[in-house]
Amino acid sequence: xxxxxxxxxxxxxxxxxxxxxxxxxxxxxxxxxxxxxxxxxxxxxxxxxxxxxxxxxxxxxxxxxxxxxxxxxxxxxxxxxxxxxxxxxxxxxxxxxxxxxxxxxxxxxxxxxxxxxxxxxxxxxxxxxxxxxxxxxxxxxxxxxxxxxxxxxxxxxxxxxxxxxxxxxxxxxxxxxxxxxxxxxxxxxxxxxxxxxxxxxxxxxxxxxxxxxxxxxxxxxxxxxxxxxxxxxxxxxxxxxxxxxxxxxxxxxxxxxxxxxxxxxxxxxxxxxxxxxxxxxxxxxxxxxxxxxxxxxxxxxxxxxxxxxxxxxxxxxxxxxxxxxxxxxxxxxxxxxxxxxxxxxxxxxxxxxxxxxxxxxxxxxxxxxxxxxxxxxxxxxxxxxxxxxxxxxxxxxxxxxxxxxxxxxxxxxxxxxxx
Amino acid sequence: xxxxxxxxxxxxxxxxxxxxxxxxxxxxxxxxxxxxxxxxxxxxxxxxxxxxxxxxxxxxxxxxxxxxxxxxxxxxxxxxxxxxxxxxxxxxxxxxxxxxxxxxxxxxxxxxxxxxxxxxxxxxxxxxxxxxxxxxxxxxxxxxxxxxxxxxxxxxxxxxxxxxxxxxxxxxxxxxxxxxxxxxxxxxxxxxxxxxxxxxxxxxxxxxxxxxxxxxxxxxxxxxxxxxxxxxxxxxxxxxxxxxxxxxxxxxxxxxxxxxxxxxxxxxxxxxxxxxxxxxxxxxxxxxxxxxxxxxxxxxxxxxxxxx
Numbered sequence: 001x002x003x004x005x006x007x008x009x010x011x012x013x014x015x016x017x018x019x020x021x022x023x024x025x026x027x028x029x030x031x032x033x034x035x036x037x038x039x040x041x042x043x044x045x046x047x048x049x050x051x052x053x054x055x056x057x058x059x060x061x062x063x064x065x066x067x068x069x070x071x072x073x074x075x076x077x078x079x080x081x082x083x084x085x086x087x088x089x090x091x092x093x094x095x096x097x098x099x100x101x102x103x104x105x106x107x108x109x110x111x112x113x114x115x116x117x118x119x120x121x122x123x124x125x126x127x128x129x130x131x132x133x134x135x136x137x138x139x140x141x142x143x144x145x146x147x148x149x150x151x152x153x154x155x156x157x158x159x160x161x162x163x164x165x166x167x168x169x170x171x172x173x174x175x176x177x178x179x180x181x182x183x184x185x186x187x188x189x190x191x192x193x194x195x196x197x198x199x200x201x202x203x204x205x206x207x208x209x210x211x212x213x214x215x216x217x218x219x220x221x222x223x224x225x226x227x228x229x230x231x232x233x234x235x236x237x238x239x240x241x242x243x244x245x246x247x248x249x250x251x252x253x254x255x256x257x258x259x260x261x262x263x264x265x266x267x268x269x270x271x272x273x274x275x276x277x278x279x280x281x282x283x284x285x286x287x288x289x290x291x292x293x294x295x296x297x298x299x300x301x302x303x304x305x306x307x308x309x310x311x312x313x314x315x316x317x318x319x320x321x322x323x324x325x326x327x328x329x330x331x332x333x334x335x336x337x338x339x340x341x342x343x344x345x346x347x348x349x350x351x352x353x354x355x356x357x358x359x360x361x362x363x364x365x366x367x368x369x370x371x372x373x374x375x376x377x378x379x380x381x382x383x384x385x386x387x388x389x390x391x392x393x394x395x396x397x398x399x400x401x402x403x404x405x406x407x408x409x410x411x412x413x414x415x416x417x418x419x
Numbered sequence: 420x421x422x423x424x425x426x427x428x429x430x431x432x433x434x435x436x437x438x439x440x441x442x443x444x445x446x447x448x449x450x451x452x453x454x455x456x457x458x459x460x461x462x463x464x465x466x467x468x469x470x471x472x473x474x475x476x477x478x479x480x481x482x483x484x485x486x487x488x489x490x491x492x493x494x495x496x497x498x499x500x501x502x503x504x505x506x507x508x509x510x511x512x513x514x515x516x517x518x519x520x521x522x523x524x525x526x527x528x529x530x531x532x533x534x535x536x537x538x539x540x541x542x543x544x545x546x547x548x549x550x551x552x553x554x555x556x557x558x559x560x561x562x563x564x565x566x567x568x569x570x571x572x573x574x575x576x577x578x579x580x581x582x583x584x585x586x587x588x589x590x591x592x593x594x595x596x597x598x599x600x601x602x603x604x605x606x607x608x609x610x611x612x613x614x615x616x617x618x619x620x621x622x623x624x625x626x627x628x629x630x631x632x633x634x635x636x637x638x639x640x641x642x643x644x645x646x647x648x649x650x651x652x653x654x655x656x657x658x659x660x661x662x663x664x665x666x667x668x669x670x671x672x673x674x675x676x677x678x679x680x681x682x683x684x685x686x687x688x689x690x691x692x693x694x695x696x697x698x699x700x701x702x703x704x705x706x707x708x709x710x711x712x713x714x715x716x717x718x719x720x721x722x723x724x725x726x727x
Binding site: 048149240241244245246253257259260265270307308322351359369370372373374378382 | 462502504508527528529530532533534535537538540541544545546549552553556557560561564591610611613614617618620621622624625626628629632637656657660663664666667668670671672673674675677678681682683686688690726
C-alpha cells in the first residue's frame with residue numbers, strides 16, 4: 001500500500017483516521033447516527049470508578065428442559081430490566097453469565113447505595129405457581145401472558161376487585177387439561193410461596209383465561225397485577241454475590257489513575273526522545289495518534305472503563321512502544337553495518353516484523369483467555385489490553401514507518417535519523 | 420560479554436530467589452482473598468473519638484479466626500470475613516457495623532462485598548484452567564512459529580524452554596507474594612492477582628520470543644557457527660531492546676503503583692515483579708537452557724560413541 005500510492009496518500013489516510021478519532025474523543029463531540037442506528041459516544045465508567053451495586057444471581061434451571069434454558073434466562077433478564085427501570089438507574093448492566101456449569105445473571109446498578117432495597121425489588125418477588133390439591137404443579141408464571149385488574153359486580157351495587165390472567169398458547173392447553181382433571185377440586189394459586197387464593201374449579205376452562213378473586217382491596221389487586229406483569233420470573237434466582245462500592249470515592253480513583261497514566265506516558269516519551277532522538281520523537285507522535293485511536297475505540301465499542309482497564313491501557317502503551325524499540329534497535333544495527341539510511345529503515349522494519357508478530361500473538365492469546373476467564377475487572381483489563389495491542393500494530397508499524405520515510409526524503413532532516 | 424559461558428551463575432541467581440519463595444509457599448501458603456474463600460468484606464469509616472487502633476482491637480476481641488481486620492486510613496477499617504456460609508458472614512458483618520456504630524458517630528459503609536461459595540469455587544477451578552490453557556496455547560504457538568528453525572535446535576525445545584522461563588516467572592511472583600502476604604493484607608490471592616499472573620505469563624513469552632526470533636534468524640544466517648556462539652551473539656544483539664522495553668513498562672507501572680490508588684496496588688506490584696522477572700528469565704534462562712539442553716545431548720552422544 002505504501003509503495004503504490006506514495007507517502008502523501010498515506011499521510012492523508014493517517015490524518016483522516018486521526019480526525020475521526022479526535023471527533024469521537026472530544027467530550028461533547030458528535031454522536032453516530034446512520035439511519036436507525038444510533039450510538040452515543042461516551043466513556044462508560046465501571047462500578048469501581050463511580051460507585052454502585054453489583055449483584056450476581058444464580059438461576060435454578062433444574063426444572064427446565066435443556067432447550068428452554070436460554071429462553072428462561074432471557075425472560076428473567078427482561079423482567080429484571082423492567083424492575084431496574086423502576087429504580088431509575090442510569091446505565092444499568094443486566095446480562096447473562098455462566099458460573100462453572102451454572103447459569104447466572106449479573107446486575108450492575110451504578111449509583112445505587114441501598115443494596116437491601118435493591119435486592120428486595122429485583123430478585124425476591126413474584127414466583128407464580130398454580131398447583132393442584134395434591135401438590136402437583138400445573139402452571140407457572142412462565143405461561144402467563146398478561147395480568148390485568150378488573151372489577152366484578154358484587155351484591156349491594158358494589159364491585160369487587162379481581163385479577164384477570166391471560167395465558168399464552170402453551171398455558172392455555174395446560175390450564176384446559178388441569179381444569180378438566182381437577183373439576184370440582186381446588187387449584188391453589190401461589191405467589192412467592194404464599195397462597196393467594198384457592199378457588200374450586202367450576203368448569204373446564206379452554207380459552208386460557210382465569211380470574212383470581214380473593215378478598216382484595218383495590219390497592220392489593222393493583223399491586224398483584226403489577227407484580228405479575230413485571231414479575232413472573234420464569235426461574236428461581238438465588239443471590240450468589242453482592243458488591244457495593246461507596247459513592248464517596250467518586251472521581252478520585254479515576255483522576256488518580258488518569259494522572260498516573262499520563263505521567264507514565266510522558267516519561268516514556270521522554271525516554272524515547274533521549275534514547276532514539278528524531279525517530280523517538282516520530283514514535284511519540286505515533287503514540288499520540290495511538291492514544292487518540294484507542295480512546296475513540298473505547299467510546300465507540302463501548303468499553304466500560306474500570307480501574308483495571310486503565311491499567312491494561314497503560315500496559316498496552318508499553319507494548320506499543322516496544323514495537324518501535326524493536327524496529328529502531330534493528331535500524332541502528334543495519335546502520336552500523338554501513339547500510340544507507342533508506343535501506344536501513346526498510347530493513348529495520350522488515351527484520352523486526354517477525355518478532356513483533358510472534359510476541360504480539362502470544363499476548364493476544366493471553367488476552368483472549370482472560371476475557372473468557374474473568375468478569376468485571378479482569379475482563380475490563382483484558383479488553384483494553386487487547387484493543388491496545390491491536391491498535392499498536394497500526395500505529396507503531398504503519399504510522400511510524402510513514403513518518404520515517406517522509407523524514408528520510410528531506411536531506412537535512414535525514415541526517416537526524418541516524419541513531 | 421559471554422552469557423553462555425556463565426550460565427550456571429544465572430541459574431543460581433534464579434534459584435536464590437525462587438527457593439525461599441517456594442519454602443514460603445509451602446510454609447505459609449498464599450493469603451487467600453475474598454474471591455477465593457467466599458464470605459464478606461466490609462469497609463467502614465466513621466467520625467468521632469474512636470481511633471482506628473481501638474476499632475481494630477474491638478473487632479479482634481470478637482475472637483473469631485475467620486475475621487481479618489485491617490486499618491484503611493484514618494478512622495476507617497476493612498473487615499474481611501472468610502466463610503462458606505453467605506448468611507453467616509453477612510450477619511457477622513452487620514453485627515460488627517452495629518457494634519462500631521455504638522462507639523462512633525456517623526458511621527458509613529464505604530464498601531461491601533458478599534461472595535457465595537458457588538462463585539469462589541468456580542473461580543478456583545477456572546483460574547487453574549486458565550493458567551493451563553494459556554500455557555498450552557503459548558507452547559503450541561511457539562512450536563508452530565518456530566517449526567522451520569534450523570538444526571540443531573528443535574521447535575519443541577524452544578517451546579519447552581519458553582515454558583520453563585514462564586514457570587520461573589510465575590514462581591517468582593507467587594513466592595514473593597507468599598512472603599509479602601505474611602506481612603501485608605493487600606498481598607492476597609484474588610481474581611486480579613490471577614489476572615496479573617496471566618499477564619506476566621503473556622509478557623514473559625513476549626520477551627522470550629523476541630530473543631528466540633533472533634536465534635532463529637542467526638542460525639539461518641550463520642549455519643557454520645557453533646550453536647552456543649549463535650545464542651550468545653543473539654542475546655547480545657537483543658539485550659538493549661529487552662532492557663529498554665522493560666524499562667518503559669516498568670516506568671508506566673511505577674507511575675501507577677505510586678499514584679494509582681490503593682485498590683490496585685497489589686495487582687500492579689504483581690505485574691511489576693513479574694515483568695522484571697520476565698525480562699531476566701528471557702535473557703538469562705530461556706535461551707541458555709536451550710544451550711544446556713543441546714550440550715547435554717551432545718555429551719550423551721559422545722559418551723555413546725566413546726563406549727563403542
